[in-house]
Amino acid sequence: MATAGLGRKIIQVEPRRNFFAQGEPADCIFYLQTGRAKLTVISKSGKEATIALLGPGDFVGEESMAGTPSLRMATATAIVPCTALKIERTEMIRAMHQEYAFSDLFLKFLLARSMRTQADLVDQLFNSSEKRLARILLLMAEFGQPGEAEPLIPKISQETLAEMVGTTRSRVSFFMNRFRKLGFITYNGGIHVKKSLLNVFLHD
Amino acid sequence: MATAGLGRKIIQVEPRRNFFAQGEPADCIFYLQTGRAKLTVISKSGKEATIALLGPGDFVGEESMAGTPSLRMATATAIVPCTALKIERTEMIRAMHQEYAFSDLFLKFLLARSMRTQADLVDQLFNSSEKRLARILLLMAEFGQPGEAEPLIPKISQETLAEMVGTTRSRVSFFMNRFRKLGFITYNGGIHVKKSLLNVFLHD
């Protein structure tokens, strides 16, 4: 990052504040250094869906790098205090042409993101909402503290989970209790996830 | 393409034959020059889903460009006779570092694909299967012959449509007839689409 000469514009974003909002012109891209953020979309009918969680090392707002000046397709919101580099479109293009390492970094990110989104789509096409909830719980656990056997998922409302799974809150509540009875999760000031059990359930 | 020195390995793929199949090692990428192909995924339970249609100018098999040698996440199948460049991973990396124009081309493609997949995911999260079918019909019409007022969608089975929409064939049959009664489409050796009407329906 430093060698690419991009260390200039560092910004801070407080929880619940936006990096940008759906519909705004997309003229810059962010590189998240610390914190957690989410990407959400709002439908015409007012429903909200969370389509991605973002952490350190993620780029936010790639749509700005597509050809013609376009608009933000989603809203990026900080969950906890965030630090990020703000990079103008033109500056980003210059950096990518100048630094192999940097363009490789961005390319790898884009590929990873694209494949993850594709996996989400497949999940949505194939699985029931119960399986999808199980999958999201596993992903969130991993997102929190990678590698731990029985991670704790910070604090997240069933409403938000419902947005991510693509279902209703009452459904999430129902499944969460089922998972609890089955011993897949424990509620103890946050959600503890038994990865092994959940994994078995997820893969049939 | 020519300036990047990639014009060597041209391959032909006949309809119903694969560029590659889900689970195989991913060591090369294809650049589709002529023809039509589709990307499908098969679930553990044997269900099939079509997650993208591919045409001239599309890259196929980007997963091979992700860091560590990985596996194909989907199967790419020719729909009509296809001509494509086959590019080895290492060669692709070299070309991208050597030619700005080429790396820009690939980057734009990746961004477009990523955004399209994201839109598909959002569609899946928000809309009913009827709306999703309407959307797929519109996209397919545009994919066939861009710009025409009342395009004809080549030849596609309800089974395939169902795979793309993420529903069952009987449901597709039901909706297609509804659309016909409402004048959104006509069956006349292929499917004629009244874009204006379908658009109105889609956007509430």
Next chain:
DNA sequence: AATCCGCTGTGCAATTTTGAACACTTTTCG
């Protein structure tokens, strides 16, 4: 302490979706 407020656990009726049938109609191909 009393109140408000957001989140959660439940119940239930209405609606949507699945999955599997069955009868036809086209296509494909030996």
Next chain:
DNA sequence: CGAAAAGTGTTCAAAATTGCACAGCGGATT
């Protein structure tokens, strides 16, 4: 050609999902 295969229109009961509604349960606010 004629049989086999593929595709289509339609049912229908079973299952999953939605959309509400309402009650309890902290935690914060005054």
